Amino acid sequence: MAPATVVIVGAGLAGLRTAEELRVRGYAGAITLIGAERRPPYDRPPLSKKVLTGELDDTGLQPDLGSLAVDLRLAETAVALGDGVLRTDAAEYPFGALVVATGATPVTLPGGGEQLVLRTADDALALRARLTPATRLAIVGAGWIGAELATAAAGRGCRVTVIEAAATPLATALGTEVGAQTTPWYAEAGVDLRLEAAVASIEPAGIALADGGWLACDLVVTAVGVRPAVAWLAGSGVLLDNGVVVDAGLRASVPGVFAVGDCASFWSGRYRRQLRVEHWDVALHSPEVAAANIAGGSEAYDPVPYFWSEQFGRMVQYVGWHGAADRLVWRGTPAEARWAACWLAGGRLVAALTVGLPRDLLQARRVIAAGVVVDPAALADPRVAIRDSPLE
Ligand SMILES: Cc1cc2nc3c(=O)[nH]c(=O)nc-3n(C[C@H](O)[C@H](O)[C@H](O)COP(=O)(O)OP(=O)(O)OC[C@H]3O[C@@H](n4cnc5c(N)ncnc54)[C@H](O)[C@@H]3O)c2cc1C
Structure with missing residues (x-):
């Protein structure tokens, strides 16, 4: 049965998306969204791109909080959790389910x-x-x-x-x-x-x-990296190890507690390990699974991770996870404007980096998700579509 009250800590993309996905799934109970920043939810990727260049000032996500019926508490910081109650620097919030979406902070x-x-x-x-x-x-x-x-x-x-x-x-x-x-x-x-x-x-x-x-x-x-913003959970009983440790359903070690986005170290069935991914795509999609499970479902989150970066006039995209790769195949020549690097493990495509090749990225994503053995010669040849590289 769905809980009467859901409290979401962290009003970034993952926190907002959790509220949206709860309503999409028909959750009709109370939702409180608590964020330490004074701004309503906004997008971070443009901050290091169009905001710095001066093309953009505001990256607000502009949610329709009225129709979401979310009680938004800004400039309020969660400080502790225990016995079904979240404590902030301003108030206490009893909850039926709690979603930790506190992201990460720079080192x-x-x-x-x-x-x-x-x-x-x-x-x-x-x-x-x-x-x-x-x-x-x-x-x-x-x-x-x-x-x-x-x-x-x-x-x-x-x-x-x-x-x-x-x-x-x-x-x-x-x-x-x-x-x-x-x-x-x-x-x-x-x-x-x-x-x-x-x-x-x-x-x-x-x-x-x-x-x-x-x-x-x-x-x-x-700019040497970030660490998950979960220190406030120390002593709460929630298992922490490079973020909030959650299972494939994004459930933490304490019943009723979930984690999404940058702060979640989730069990990946695909890679047979805990993964914590500091990418926008995870903040966008992991809330779908947390919301479904809060609403009584039993879904698993098991993405092929995806990331993009815009640097030095180039669109750089990465998909997959190359931690267990045993072979690297170049597609095209890195000295040129467009090229890709493909990682294989046991003959299967497991990750790809593309520079200026968004179509290759999309096709690689599908081939990686399919988990099939590929022909390295086909992958290396930019004239052959990546979707035609599988041998199976
Ligand atoms: C400059 C920049 C550029 C990026 N560019 C890209 C890109 O090009 N591609 C890409 O894939 N990803 C990019 N990312 C990463 C992407 O933005 C993050 O993965 C995403 O923002 C994570 O969302 P989140 O909601 O999990 O966490 P966050 O966006 O960090 O939101 C968490 C929120 O929780 C709040 N919070 C923290 N602690 C507490 C507390 N105790 N109580 C209450 N609130 C709290 C924080 O203040 C914050 O507002 C970029 C990130 C940055 C910073």
Whole structure:
């Protein structure tokens, strides 16, 4: 039976989508949506793209909260959970079901100097105001956000240096062999990329490097990753391990508690492991499963993860999970404008990165989902459609 009251903590995309999906599934009980930020739900991907370039100011999702009949509590932070009650810094909320959708917060580095991060709309607007021509901007981290920020800042006339501890950009996300193919993009955009440069601390006038070096700059943005925003659940009995540990139905270890989006480490039947995916697509779709199960269903969430990034004038898309891959096949030549990297495991396509090839991405997604053995020669040949690469 569906609970009389659902409380959702975190008013980002995943939190809002949970409320929407509950109503889509006919849930007629009370829904309270609690968010720490003062803004109503908004979209984050444009923050490092069109908001920084100045093409967009507002990325609000503009939900019809009236027709959703959601009690929205903004600028309120959840602090504890216990005995069927959620406690915030303002009130207590008894619940029948609780959905944790608190997302993730940026990691910062040691040191007494100012370091900005890019997670919220306020972060993006404050940063944009400081991206003035000739500003010496240092970005720590050549991951997805670092690359997008470097693109926008270079476009605004800043003098951009990116400091990366790994041997290539995107090393954590893609591995160094594929990440290396993006190295030339930085120089092309006039960005100074310093690889294998570890940061010791952020200081008032610059960055102290671990090898004793010093980078003088006017502004530092730290973009070295995020961690799930779940510290407030400590002591609640909810199992935490790199986020809220949930099963395939997105149920946490405490009955009635669910987790969705960036903060959820869900059991993937497809990959036979817990997965936590910090991508928009998961925030969009995982709430469908949580809502269905709150409403009395028994659905499983088992996506082929998908992500996109817009950097240095290129559309970069990734689908799948290459953690268990044993072979890499290049499709086209990375020196060209359009190419792809395909990861195989046991002869099956398990992940693909495409640059400027959205159709390949879509086809790869279907082939990965089908879990079939593919012909590597067909995959490597851009004249053969990826949908025609399966051997089975
Ligand atoms: C700048 C930027 C660019 C991105 N670009 C892309 C992209 O191109 N492609 C892509 O796939 N993904 C991208 N992402 C990732 C994507 O935006 C996230 O995966 C998505 O926002 C996750 O949604 P969420 O609702 O799970 O978490 P969030 O969006 O983080 O929302 C969680 C909300 O919970 C609130 N909260 C936290 N703790 C508490 C608490 N204790 N009490 C109450 N409220 C709390 C937070 O303030 C926040 O508003 C980007 C992210 C950023 C920051």
